[in-house]
Amino acid sequence: MQTELLETFLDLCETRSFNRTADRLGVTQSTVSGRVHALEGALGCRLFHRSRAGTGLTTEGLRFEPHARALRQGWAEALQDTAGSGSRAMTLRIGLQRDLTDHHIGDWMRQFRAALPEAAFYIEADYSAQMCADLVSGALDLALLFTPKPQPDLHFETVGELSYRMVSTRPVALASLPIERYVRANISPAFSAAHAGLLPQLTAAPVSSGQNATVTGLILALDGAGYVLEDTAQSLIEAGQVHAVANAPRIPQPVFAALPLRQRHRPLQRRLVTVLRAHFSAKRPQK
Known part of the structure; x- marks a missing residue:
């Protein structure tokens, strides 16, 4: 699967600018144009129209956008399911806001392993914007963050407060x-x-x-x-x-759990969110 075609198309849906998408993806504008033409050729229709007002989606482009998001997420899930995780049945990749690693990471890791003994865990500390991008790309399965960045592919819910x-x-x-x-x-x-x-x-x-x-x-x-x-x-x-x-x-600082929209009802993710919510309930700040 040429996932770079989907990534380029979805980035253009957001930026509506070939120049900005080229800068964000670290490629040339001609590369962006080539990827769009290749995708349009595979689909047999035009996806964008360009005018003095900028770049916009055609009717066919609007129809294709939700399918492109589903294809990208499906590919990320396929990579995760086929990746090796040693003797464990799966590896769950979790992102944490940097401030949350100072005092809580040990408790969470014990609770995660108790709730999901069949899983291996990869923990990474980062900032909210990057974690949202990593969730969309499939690099993370769940993130605990301070600042939700609303996107069609992501689901956010409040789990507690610091x-x-x-x-x-x-x-x-x-x-x-x-x-x-x-x-x-x-x-x-x-x-x-x-x-x-x-x-x-x-x-x-x-x-x-x-x-x-x-x-x-x-x-x-x-x-x-x-x-x-x-x-x-x-x-x-x-x-x-x-x-x-x-x-x-x-x-106070609200804390949010973020996860891919398609995974928000999966039993594994729900168990992790339940653990996190219980942790914050037990550690409510003093008034």
């Missing part, structure tokens, strides 16, 4: 915290919106980062203050390295 807490290397109240000492956590668009609404005076902090471990390191290295995961804050407070910032609100 809590971030403001700490400081010096005892300080929120009202007297100077912005020069503040390290702004830029965890996700939802987190940033909540932060801006609650603490507009700290939005323009001179240093920011999108990863819990990096924010923690910067706070300690710069004698600063900022938001870290509740578990991280508690560990640092107990170790005497930081203090809770008085009157600073906790900021």
Whole structure:
């Protein structure tokens, strides 16, 4: 199967631009045109029309799009089912938002193996946008992420919530915290919106980062203050390295399970989602 023809067609459905698709796929524009012509030749119809307004789908292209998505997903599933996984019946590939690997990965791995003893697991830490792309391409079977990127091939559902807490290397109240000492956590668009609404005076902090471990390191290295995961804050407070910032609100971060749309009702995926939802229910943040 010439999967690059499907990938090129589906990317063009999104970009509506031969130039942009060429850039995104890392090929030349002539290669994109050649792939489209080859696919049109195999189907016996035109899939795109080009005008001054840009590139659009023909009626035949609109009809073919859902079939192309199904073909791509079917090919990814075929590769997964025929791939070797040692003595295990299958290998499940799971993506985790980077912040989720700090304190939860050990518990999840034990629970995953208990729920699916017949499976082998491959775990990869990444960011939301890349994990969504990997789910679409078939490189992942399930992802746990902060920022859903809606696509026709993906299904998202909320499984829980994390809590971030403001700490400081010096005892300080929120009202007297100077912005020069503040390290702004830029965890996700939802987190940033909540932060801006609650603490507009700290939005323009001179240093920011999108990863819990990096924010923690910067706070300690710069004698600063900022938001870290509740578990991280508690560990640092107990170790005497930081203090809770008085009157600073906790900021919640929703956590979503993402999986290919066609696999959302499969028993294996449902068991994993159930494990994840139970984990967050048992670890609800303090109010």
